[in-house]
Amino acid sequence: MKKRMLYIVLFLILIMIIGYFCNEGAVDTDFAHKNIGPSFYYPFGTDWMGRNLFFRTLRGLSISLFIGIIASSISAFIALFIGMTAVFGGKKADAIVTWMIDFMMGLPHLLLLIVLSMAVGRELKGVILSIALTHWTSFARLIRSELFQLKEKNYIKIAEKLGKGKVYIFQKHMLVHLLPQFIVGWVLLFPHAILHESSMTFLGFGLSSEQPAIGILLSESMQYLVTGRWWPAVFPGLFLVIIVLLLYCLGKDLQKYISQK
Amino acid sequence: MILDMKQITISVNNTILVEDFFLQIASGELVALVGASGSGKSILAHSIMGIAPKNVVCQGEIRYQGEPLTKEKKRDVLGKEIVLVPQNISYLDPLMKVGRQVAKGKKDKISMEKVTKLFQKYNMHSSVMQRYPHMLSGGMARRVFIASALMEQPRLVIADEPTPGLHKEMAQMVVSHFREMAQMGAGVLMITHDLELAMDCADKIIVLYGGKIMEQTNAKSFQSENTLYHPYTKALWKAMPQNGFHTTSVTHPSKTGCPFLKGCTKSKKECMKNIIPYFQKENSIIRCIDAGGKEICF
């Protein structure tokens, strides 16, 4: 299991690095070789402007992963901050936080994403911010309940009576329990963030059409699907699914690994 | 003999936990296996029941009603004729109602009636059947285990620490239920750290220390120091609050030779030897070269 996790991480890093260097290949147009099916030179085929879909897919995945990392990180830290406020900020803070979480969870997710993205001005900034600002809710709830449980533990109360301060108790006693949970939650936010990025972009509320994001690739491919050109839709779609599944796998493995330890 | 164990050695990764252990339980007998934590008593129960972790190796001879307890045999009798009364509620399914767990998932009329009867017998209201394990108090959980054990007709009951966390009256009540099972003809093995409880209820007491049997004797022998022969059992007796509350400085059994080597005032060179034979004296079997009596072999 440890090995599998390592392989997944290495694979994802590799895709990010390769994708980063594929930028030129991804936007290069070559009308002499347009609409070619999968072949040796073009493993994923080319699109209506003769762009290499292999490079475009890699680049798209790399962008997705990049957005995923940043958005889920911001989201995770928002969740941590809000969860901690609820637990250490007293009863009122907890009531406010609980209300906020319920309120956010009550709103339709995709709609909220689109509205936020539009408000910030779409593009990379809009996508990252809208995802970061909407994905912390259930994670914050998890952190809050975990911290509340820890707070009631006998050994925490004993530490208090031994004269240890709140900061000491948090660092020494709570962090060792919270950190593994936090990391798992963080990794599990990842696939969510990536899927939402793609769907927003697909619907036209995310990244702009010049960028070879997976969502853009998929929405462009839609027009050609009816004419029997399947490759511009299948390969990017398939790889998106694979990446999301791998991330999910990684999160679950990590969870298992930590719970065993 | 319902259960007859001889020359049992249990080891984990080549570390020996229990060495040269023997145990005989007859029908209607309640045997208490008494030992400090870490003396290897739980692993013994788990080995008999076949629920020990895979890296635990158990060598020796186990006979159940005269026949060797092989893997195939175990499959037939475990849970039916041989039952385990576990330590705590973590052995119950937290998401299943207690009544159904006692019935082992069966829903037919006869089983349900039997469950109801058993609950009545152990003074539990029928509403307890509808509860989930976390809603049980400590004493109630113990009674649920006992009821669960009696769903089949057990020939051998193994109780692993059935009383910690219970106050005295409750513990005695739980133990009286085991006594009852013995009277019904089953053999009962009670594993406990509480010597005083064992003295109250058992027929035979086996004292385990550092994975080795120190002394097997009748429960009555514990009424006086003079009828105990092993220095360790004597030390246990003297450590009881009513017998002077004496203390010894040693807490950890030595790994070679007699486990009580360091705490014993009479230890000699021979006590360092790895193999110390058993001696029989009156009704006791003692593993001490100083005890006198006749050397015996299993």
Added chain:
Amino acid sequence: MLLEMRDVFFRYHKKAPWILKNMSFSISNTERIGIIAPSGFGKTTLCKLLAGYETPVKGKILLDGKPLPKKGYCPVQMIWQHPEMAVNTKLPMKKVLEEGGEITEEMMKKLGIQKQWLSRFSPTLSGGELQRFCIARALGGNPDFLLADEISTMLDLLTQSQIWHFLLEEVEKRKIGLLVVSHDIRLLQQVTTKQIYLQNNIS
């Protein structure tokens, strides 16, 4: 030094039944008192109140006439019945000990704490082994009072007598008041100078 409980009423919630009603009680730091009470009396609650883990609904807990400190070190320390719940499962035992303050090697030896245990985590140690750490931790900060709530029920006789002899010696030496809660009357007669029998609904 005098630890007092004055006319204390206690219950956990407004709708819950009273656990303690009009309870008064005092112990000085040269005394060793044993408490015997029927099950369900709230012996643990009594200890929790005296050690400041809970505050009474009515009445006062006073240490030399002053209330217990709300923050910082509490000079009344409690040793819990279940040591496995009193120790963080994810900290090595060394860190657990350090929390109490300085613990000398002599003390460790007397308590029978082995050096190799220090790097281990609590789930790999037995209840009896953990309880020694809990006792050392409670003594580490030099408390004025110790409350022992059924601390030896899970121990075998030799360990029980060894731990009690150690505790009695320390309590004597450091002038610590000791309150022992147990169901074992004979044990209390051995380790305490005065025994109090509590009945349900004393009010």
